[in-house]
Amino acid sequence: MSIVKLKLPEGIHCESHVFRSDEYAEIVHLFPESIRELARNLAQELSTASPQRKASFLAGRLSAIHALQRFLCPEEQLKSVMGRTAQGLPIWPVEFIGSITHNMLEKNGLAIAIIAQKNQYASVAIDCETIFSIDHANDIVKLIASENELRLGERMAIEREKWLTMIYSLKETLFKLLFFKVNRFMPFEAVEVLSVDEALELACLMLTVDWGDLSAGQRFWLNVEKIGLKSLGEQIVCFGTLERTNIED
Template sequence: MSSNRSLSPVWPFPALDISLALVERSFDPAARIEAASGASGIALPEDFSEAVLSRQTAFLAGRLCAGDALGHAGAAERHVSRDRAGLPVWPVGFHGSITHSEALAGAVVANADSCRGIGLDFENIGTPDVAAEIAELVLTDRDRRTISDIEAPDIATATILVFSLKESLYKAIYPMLGDDAGFEDAELTRAADGRAVLRLRRKLGLTLPEGHELVGVYNVSADLVRTLVLLD
């Protein structure tokens, strides 16, 4: 994993009407990370010291992406700290989100004036059996009706897409949550041509009323689903 150069932004989604900086970085989950960590100046958190190598490498790759994305978004500060729950804390004036799949990390950053929150998620497309298990935990009746029209290769991929969109949604709204939230608290109402709309099924905070809609975008490749959701 190269850490000594800044990567250029990418954009695999349909266009949105706000400026976002998105960076992706491939990584080897079995690679040693000491040299990369030292070169980047990013230290592993203490609670990662006993983590498996793939988790350590994914953390570093995600933080490298976050630093690059902050730089491209115009932030002077490129360090992303962590709160007590281990969630990213972004520099004042910016919102962001970090994600990783088995071998690809990514981070997206937006100016805080352009949105209230943003969520990014990557999911590897697994087996139909795994997708069926996820469906039982994630899909509402409305989700099931909506995915029947999604232009995905199969129902398993469509299921992973809904799961990923909801993961992105919860990352976007987490700072605003006034209560615990589950997958059943949001539903996919529309998905076509790489664009999606999700609606909250109940009030989740003072600024997150029942019925509030969030816009999402997505990209489906042969083995990976990418999703991004905005809280305006």
């Protein structure tokens, strides 16, 4: 059972796990028995990675597998999720698409995966961020936000660190959502946040340049939710979907 409850569209399953950076060996034992050895081997392949990286990777894959199991995905197909594309993305079973996000605060982490069937959705994406510290927000503000976006946050009277976290997470989500269109991650200035309705938990983003066959000026609506976790504090979770009836891949 996922600890994170999101207002997801019909046909999308979500699973999540809270973990600690020193628990990657324990995470391995939570995998289905047929995949446990593969998970253990992958942890060994990440021998040069930090404990945080190992735990995050495994918790994300574990969340994805549990979400796929809710679709009754055959266990043999679940093994593909443990692999990675040349860009480092998960390899989903042929009939499914998905997205994984994870973040850390000191030694505590959260991993979330959402999964959908390819015959219904062209793409799904999710991103989760712990609210930035004010110092970190100020360090990256010029990288991630335009003057228009900063003025929008001021008009909405949202705390600067929370607003910049939201901008970052929304853009990361859209980058993931449209990756299949351009096969690369775009720069932050390639999209602008036009509006956020906190009551409806919806945000509107606009492309500022062409993304492949997607034209500058095209708009996308993403969900943005705030959740609180005892071990991690307040989180911004953004997600989006593209139904096959709305866009062709």
